[in-house]
Amino acid sequence: MEYQKIRPQDINYLISVTSEDRVYYGDQINEDYSHDEMQEYGRFMPEVVVEVMTTEEVSKIMKYAYENNIPVTPRGSGTGLCGGAVAIHGGIMISTLKMNKILEIDEENLMAKVQAGVLLMDFNKAVTEKNLFYPPDPGEKSATIGGNVMTNAGGMRAVKYGVTRDYVRGMTIVLPNGEVIETGGKVIKNSSGYSIKDIMIGSEGTLGIVTEIIVRLLPLPKKAVSLLVPFPSLDKCIETVPFILRSRSIPTAVEFMQREVIEAAEEHLGREFPDKSADAYLLLSFDGNSKEEIEEIYDEVAQLCLERGAIDVLISNTQERHESIWSTRGAFLEAIKGSTPEGLDECDVVVPKNKVADFVKFCAQLEKEFGVRIRQFGHAGDGNLHVYACKDNLPDEEWKPKVAAIMERMYEKAIELEGQVSGEHGIGHAKIGFLDESVGDVSMEIMKGIKKAFDPKNILNPGKVVKY
Amino acid sequence: MEYQKIRPQDINYLISVTSEDRVYYGDQINEDYSHDEMQEYGRFMPEVVVEVMTTEEVSKIMKYAYENNIPVTPRGSGTGLCGGAVAIHGGIMISTLKMNKILEIDEENLMAKVQAGVLLMDFNKAVTEKNLFYPPDPGEKSATIGGNVMTNAGGMRAVKYGVTRDYVRGMTIVLPNGEVIETGGKVIKNSSGYSIKDIMIGSEGTLGIVTEIIVRLLPLPKKAVSLLVPFPSLDKCIETVPFILRSRSIPTAVEFMQREVIEAAEEHLGREFPDKSADAYLLLSFDGNSKEEIEEIYDEVAQLCLERGAIDVLISNTQERHESIWSTRGAFLEAIKGSTPEGLDECDVVVPKNKVADFVKFCAQLEKEFGVRIRQFGHAGDGNLHVYACKDNLPDEEWKPKVAAIMERMYEKAIELEGQVSGEHGIGHAKIGFLDESVGDVSMEIMKGIKKAFDPKNILNPGKVVKY
Known part of the structure; x- marks a missing residue:
């Protein structure tokens, strides 16, 4: 489909329904708007950015864009990881950042x-x-x-x-x-x-x-406690998770983390992680309405971890320690990105909970097989894994085919384990091919039909999730 | 759209992909298949009923029906309440009752x-x-x-x-x-x-x-307890609910029930309800992993009910008493139906939790205004109400306009209270008009577009949810 390029009258219209200080075009547009958190998936400048403040403004802009066949890309903070909020066909970008009430x-x-x-x-x-x-x-x-x-x-x-x-x-x-x-x-x-x-x-x-x-x-639950559980190896760490889940205590979170990722986060944050004893960790949290209620549950889980080979169980029940551990966890993505300034690629598959260990070990094998540094962390308790292939100093001609092959293999493995392409990051424009392979043509046709029911002119965020 | 009527070759085809003893046509079809639990919404015989056993059988039947333009109505137990699993255009009814593994x-x-x-x-x-x-x-x-x-x-x-x-x-x-x-x-x-x-x-x-x-x-939660709380009036009973929800204890269930409905259920079941002291009751349940955990929560709620005017708080912690109370609750619909053999109509709106009292009182007013017996019970804790207008001995010419006006008024009230047409029973063919009024033309058009994306020939359960 041919889209209308932005003309001076379009800018005037956008200003007329919003205000002059909320419409940016040409050189006024911040370069950040050309990508999300994965610059690797390309840079695409919108032709005009408008900061909306009300539903009515959005309605007027969409009506105009629809009549004039102008593509529109909505965007929040732009923290996505698959090129979802990027204007790959140019046109208008609607920023919702000022709709913050x-x-x-x-x-x-x-x-x-x-x-x-x-x-x-x-x-x-x-x-x-x-x-x-x-x-x-x-x-x-x-x-x-x-x-x-x-x-x-x-x-x-x-x-x-x-x-x-x-x-x-x-x-x-x-x-x-x-x-x-x-x-x-x-x-x-x-x-x-x-x-x-x-x-x-x-x-x-x-x-x-x-x-x-x-x-x-x-x-708000009245009490929360985290357990940091060091293990001598990633295998022992990740193989403990099904036992925890089978114990029928329900943790709030079960995350796994590796030494290398923690070190990168320490460097990124400029502060130390409270434990250095191990190669791999489980980070668990529990919440509830009384200390006793939580204690009973985490005692059982702590015992179980020790039986499965944990080195120790560190209880984090002060706000300070809690902050220190979870802020490290929160910095993983930035830390990994920082460790490979020339680029990386990401995979956000989700697999059945009892297949997490299989997938984590598979990625470790790929690292050896391809000679590409692979870092991973993720939600061991819900089967959602975040895996990063790091370019480091590899030349483009070596990196590109390798990373393509690695991603292909990971998504194939996810399908084999009855998983799904994305647990939470979505499809954007970068993962459409993998979605297609995973769900098949019939489901893709249904998705295209749904898209057409809402957007028969394909002007809203075109080229994302489904292509037609 | 004109549908193909069932021909002898269609019956033969259905037998060829299933088996002779699972295909019923003509007089062989049980009359029950002509309606769900609301016979008031009309009787419609399918032309042929087929009991399927596998996905493959369903696939072959649908492919055939699609090619031959034959409408198909899927049906489970037929316990619906808005004519959803009824073959209003005839054709094939697919019963899933034998797919019970x-x-x-x-x-x-x-x-x-x-x-x-x-x-x-x-x-x-x-x-x-x-x-x-x-x-x-x-x-x-x-x-x-x-x-x-x-x-x-x-x-x-x-x-x-x-x-x-x-x-x-x-x-x-x-x-x-x-x-x-x-x-x-x-x-x-x-x-x-x-x-x-x-x-x-x-x-x-x-x-x-x-x-x-x-x-x-x-x-499975290890412990569960129910509280039966008698109140001197429906108003006092229903007005207590927001206080319970605001207390931030989280009950598993909060149901309200009235004397008349309980009596009808006693008669229907042929056994007595464990309390006769009051006009209206709240029935609450709590579950958790230890007696102490639950006790702490329900003590607080019990105290609160007494402060708000409850006559008593009866704790049901034996299996026998629990069964007796909940089986009464479970028999309400059948009991109300039994009390008005000539007919009734039903409304299943859901409103914000803090509007339940408003809606319940509104229905009590309608009863007086129209001189039609109205019975209600429902999920006070989640805002979903089941309200029944009973025909009793009213002649048709009096009943029909009255019930139409009552339903109209109820759905209007639900919209006014920012509620929705159906909390859980659905739309079927009986409630399409009310859905339309509630969500408006634009949403209905989107729904029609979704229907077309899945079913461009409109052969699957046509005339339900949306009409086109």
Whole structure:
């Protein structure tokens, strides 16, 4: 499809429905807008960036873009990892970053209503102050809630609390033609026709632009404890996880981490990790309403880890120690990126929980086989792994075929283990080929049909998730 | 659209891909297949009923029906309440009742894989034997899991555990053209393209026929306790609920019940309810892993109920008493139906939790205003109400306009309170008008577009959820 290039009258229109200081074009556009956190997937400048503040503004812009056949890319913080919020066909980029109001925290219904551009960290702070809890906990706290919804972000606490999808109750959506709909609401149950809300979740801004979101909250658990469990080897570490999950205690999070990644994070953060004794660690957390309730559970798990070969079990029950461990965990991605400035590629597969060890070991084999440094960490408790192939000093002609082969092999392995292409980062434009291989032509055709039902002119975030 | 009427060759084809003893036509078809649990919404005989046993059989039948333009209605136990599994255009009815195998209970991943026709009660029994727990708990235990998924059934435990959607992890689906796809799997997180699984959930058999389902399980809570709390009036009873929810203890269930409905259930079951002291009751349940953990929570709630005017708090911690109370609750629908043999109409709205009292009182006013007996019960803790207008001995010419006006007023009120048309029963063919009024034309057009993406020839369960 041929799209209309941005003309001076288009800029004027955008200014007329927003304001002059919120429309950027030509040299005014910050280079950051040309990529997300994976510059490796290419740089694409939008022709114009507009910072929206209301649903009405988004509606007017979409209506105009639809009539004029101009592609539109919605974007939150741009912290994605598969080129989802990048204007690969140019056109208008709509930034939601100024739509950052927490509209309501409803303590009676345990719901909150936010604008899409509210940052996860700001939202967490606001609900915690009211002794409430928004469980989804992706590593990237500067992501927007809208972005989290659009990728169905998962995070660390999915083991116990589920993912973003499980907390979204309603949304306001601007459709590609500019029409505005509301779907769901402050309700717990809903069987009122096809769930437009649920097809929007994880649709990466390709079906509509979500401008307001109603999410469910929980009472804030009164107590939380983390356990840091050093193991002599990665194998021993990762093989312990199924035993923990089988014990039927339900941790809030089960993360695994390796020495090398921790060291990179120490360097990145400029501070030390509280333990140096081991090659591999499990990091577990537990929450509940009383010390006794949690203690009973973690005692059992600690015992089990020691029986399976753990070197020690370090209990982190002070805020300081807790911060030190979890901030290290939170810095892994940045630390790995920092360790390979020339580039890297990423894989975010999810496999059944009892297949995590198989996949982790497979990646370690690939590292040897290809002579490419591979770093991984991830959510051992929910089967979602983040694996990074690092370019280091490899010349392009050696790196490109190797990384392509490594990715191909990883996604093949994920399918073999009955896993899925993406646990939480999404598809964007970078992973469409792997999605296609994983779900097959028939499912891809259904997805294209869904895209057409929402966006018959293919103007909203074209070239992402599905191509047609 | 003109559909092909069933011809002798069609019967022969169905027999050739299944077997002679699983294909019923003409007088062989049981009259029950002409309606669901709401005969009031009309009787429609399918032209042929076929009991399927495998995904492959369903695929062959759909391919044939698609090529020959024959409408197909999938059906589980037929316990629906809005005419969803009824062949309003004739054609083939596919019964999944013989697809009743529990294929796997995977204790490592805490997942189970079942055929769609497994009954909820059989599945509950099987997982309980393994000390596992499938939380969704709709009143109708003889419904199929497939039917539960297709209406996104909620049930009593939604307050704490959520609804069917929250437990479905994967499915095998036969599309209207006979193609078979698998979506999701034994994974906790998934951001791999549009969630076909989630648009299928609650789609009432109009987008595809689900033949196998993977659901998530939890460890079985070790302890459960119910509280039966008599109140001197319905108002006092229902007004206490927000205080309970605001207290931040999380009950598993919060149901409300009235004297008249309890009496009807006593009569229906031929046994007595353990308390006669009051006009209205709250029935609460709590679960957890230790007696102490639960006690702490329910002590607080019991105290709160007494402060808000409860007559007493009866603790049910024996299996016998528990059974007696919950079997009464489980018989409400049948008891109300039995009390008005000439007919009734039903409304299954869901409203924000803090609006339950408003809606319940509104229905009590309607009873007086129209002189029609209205009975209600429901899930006070999650905002989902089941309200029944009873025809009793009213002549048709008086009943029809009155019930139409009552339903209209109820759905209007639900919209006013920011609720939704259906909490868990769905839309079927009986509630399409109310769905339309509630979500509006733009959302209905999107839903029609989704239907077309899956079923361009409109042969699968036509005339349900959306009409075109």
